[in-house]
Amino acid sequence: ETGVTQTPRHLVMGMTNKKSLKCEQHLGHNAMYWYKQSAKKPLELMFVYSLEERVENNSVPSRFSPECPNSSHLFLHLHTLQPEDSALYLCASSQELDRPLTNEKLFFGSGTQLSVL
């Protein structure tokens, strides 16, 4: 148990649906991340939040909309997705950004396995 909880574990949705992925951490971390893990492809960083402010968006399509209402919660709102968006979506947190990496590491959740039909 890493302290980062993601719900739901599995999600099946149609291309016209709207759904949301939830991530929660009670580690006292200030930075949270969304990663996408597709089959046979490397993990891809999608978004980075620090103190509830988005600090990185790695060219993610607008059909993915993140939200960070507080430092413990991170959402990924999904709308009109495509079948190629099917993947494992991983949330991660770290204590802070911009700290010496000797004291820093990412804590990952178990992910939400998303299937878009």
Place this chain on the structure above:
Amino acid sequence: AQSVTQLDSQVPVFEEAPVELRCNYSSSVSVYLFWYVQYPNQGLQLLLKYLSGSTLVKGINGFEAEFNKSQTSFHLRKPSVHISDTAEYFCAVRSPRFITQGGSEKLVFGKGTKLTVNP
């Protein structure tokens, strides 16, 4: 831009045998290097990281990795594996520059190597 190549997508070994998982990277600048492990149905966990200093890095669960700058490699090794080491292993790199220095928090991952330890 940085990239990571994990040369073997699958590595089967027998229990108590040694194993080496290979990782090569390319970057025009210095990098920080990481190995993560993903057990079935779980998220990623950090195994070890190289930031600076000694090129031989020891991590959790008896794993170690050696940074070789001339060969741009960061291979992961374990002298004797257990069934419980069966998992997928990911090598990753990132820039040492933080966001406020014009860098990125972005970890660039390899495609992963599935290690299967057989009895």
